[in-house]
Amino acid sequence: MNDLAPAVRSILETAESRGAESQAGGDDRVDVDPRDLESAFASAAADDRTPVIAEVKPTSPTTDGVREDDPFDLATEMVAGGAAALSVLTEPDHFGGSTDTLERVREAVDVPVLRKDFLVREAQLDAVESDVVLLIARFLGDDLEPMLAAAHDRGFQVLVEVHDRAELERALSAGARFVGINNRDLAKLEVDLSTFEDVAPHAPEDVTLIAESGVTTAADVRRMRAAGADALLIGSAIMDGDVRSNTRRFTTADATTADADDPAADHPDADDTIDRQPSR
Numbered sequence: 398m399n400d401l402a403p404a405v406r407s408i409l410e411t412a413e414s415r416g417a418e419s420q421a422g423g424d425d426r427v428d429v430d431p432r433d434l435e436s437a438f439a440s441a442a443a444d445d446r447t448p449v450i451a452e453v454k455p456t457s458p459t460t461d462g463v464r465e466d467d468p469f470d471l472a473t474e475m476v477a478g479g480a481a482a483l484s485v486l487t488e489p490d491h492f493g494g495s496t497d498t499l500e501r502v503r504e505a506v507d508v509p510v511l512r513k514d515f516l517v518r519e520a521q522l523d524a525v526e527s528d529v530v531l532l533i534a535r536f537l538g539d540d541l542e543p544m545l546a547a548a549h550d551r552g553f554q555v556l557v558e559v560h561d562r563a564e565l566e567r568a569l570s571a572g573a574r575f576v577g578i579n580n581r582d583l584a585k586l587e588v589d590l591s592t593f594e595d596v597a598p599h600a601p602e603d604v605t606l607i608a609e610s611g612v613t614t615a616a617d618v619r620r621m622r623a624a625g626a627d628a629l630l631i632g633s634a635i636m637d638g639d640v641r642s643n644t645r646r647f648t649t650a651d652a653t654t655a656d657a658d659d660p661a662a663d664h665p666d667a668d669d670t671i672d673r674q675p676s677r
């Protein structure tokens with residue numbers, strides 16, 4: 398883990414020292430009856446909305462300042478903007494998140510809610526109920542498979558985050574059905590959308606692929622969709638300004654071409670679809 402950016406090492410150190418932090422004050426194992434993520438994406442698509450997971454992200458190591466708005470209001474605005482699902486940071490020290498926030502948001506909306514955190518131990522799965530949990534292949538190493546099984550056992554759907562082809566192979570061998578390809582390199586914290594384009598063609602067709610991080614324009618959305626993204630996870634660009642209209646700009650991206658709201662030119666390869674490997 399020496400190759401990680403200092404901020405990410407710090408995130409990981411605090412993650413390792415955090416316990417289950419159960420809202421009930423006990424250490425009961427959660428048993429989740431989740432809202433179905435795949436159906437939420439399908440409903441969005443049937444409704445001509447680009448499937449977007451909008452992220453409630455008060456701050457981060459790469460963001461200036463903290464957004465203090467009530468997460469309840471942010472979440473309802475994101476859904477009003479057409480988000481198929483939400484992601485809520487529960488990491489407190491670097492992202493301003495909390496399990497309380499996630500509980501309140503999940504009560505306020507009827508779309509699936511992803512718990513975005515840096516989970517490294519099974520007991521941490523029991524801190525709060527959500528429809529989906531994130532597991533990061535790079536942080537979990539050989540623990541990925543048992544953590545994935547432990548999460549599935551509790552009823553969670555699991556988004557396994559990868560950054561390169563080797564991590565994709567580990568995620569697939571562990572049994573991941575939802576894979577997030579993170580365009581943010583946790584070693585340098587740099588974002589490069591070609592990460593998704595490089596890794597996605599190696600995923601089998603029956604895996605649901607989510608493009609994570611660094612999407613800032615509708616043209617970026619179309620670029621990720623052309624490269625095989627079934628859905629997108631977008632945080633900072635939604636949190637920066639009017640959350641409802643920002644969300645709408647992304648959820649209508651498939652239905653629009655480059656327009657006045659999105660002056661960035663479409664990526665030259667945006668119309669080239671990339672064939673994914675056939676199902677294994």
Ligand SMILES: O=C(O)c1ccccc1NCC(=O)[C@H](O)[C@H](O)COP(=O)(O)O
Pocket residue numbers: 404405408452454457458459460579581583586609610611612630631632633634
């Ligand atoms: O967002 C960060 O600054 C960050 C720093 C270190 C580790 C993880 C980080 N982000 C976590 C995420 O996965 C993103 O919040 C998510 O993919 C949305 O990204 P973006 O749309 O670029 O805000």
